Amino acid sequence: MIKVVLIGTGKVAKHLFKAFYISKQIELVQVIGRSKTSLLPFKELVDTSTNYENIKDADIYIIAISDTAINPVSEHLKTNKKFVVHTSGSTPMKSISSAHRKGVFYPLQTFSSGREIDLSEVPFCLETEYKEDYRLLQKLAHA
């Protein structure tokens, strides 16, 4: 099982959540959001938190939030040398704090609220600092 913490509660986070939740190869351990209201759709199904310092242990931390917030939020994560990826196609991997092992998990798809997307049809663009992390991200995309 690949243990995942999802950071963000917007369009991309919601679509990833749905796919991760039904996958037998992924254990979604927590969703982190900045407000209790935006965490409501996830609350019944998984552990949630508004506190970046109260983050659970996972194999991959996915930051699916607005591009400009990726760097500050990655700086807040208390996960020394953990594998942290963002989902942006227009933000460099190096925008993630160097306290982490960095990566990109970018779904090549436009997401909008209320429109169903079959993620098994969506190509993912992957980038990592380390080969071992690339293999893990590939496994996640296939799962």
Ligand SMILES: NC(=O)c1ccc[n+]([C@@H]2O[C@H](COP(=O)([O-])OP(=O)(O)OC[C@H]3O[C@@H](n4cnc5c(N)ncnc54)[C@H](OP(=O)(O)O)[C@@H]3O)[C@@H](O)[C@H]2O)c1
């Ligand atoms: N939408 C697409 O079609 C698409 C496709 C591929 C990749 N992406 C990428 O995926 C990422 C998320 O996009 P999205 O479409 O899901 O965005 P979105 O629906 O606009 O949601 C933005 C999320 O970021 C959070 N956020 C914004 N500013 C923040 C801050 N300062 N601190 C903490 N959280 C903050 C929001 O929290 P609140 O709910 O509390 O405001 C919300 O959870 C972006 O990097 C985007 O480039 C988007």
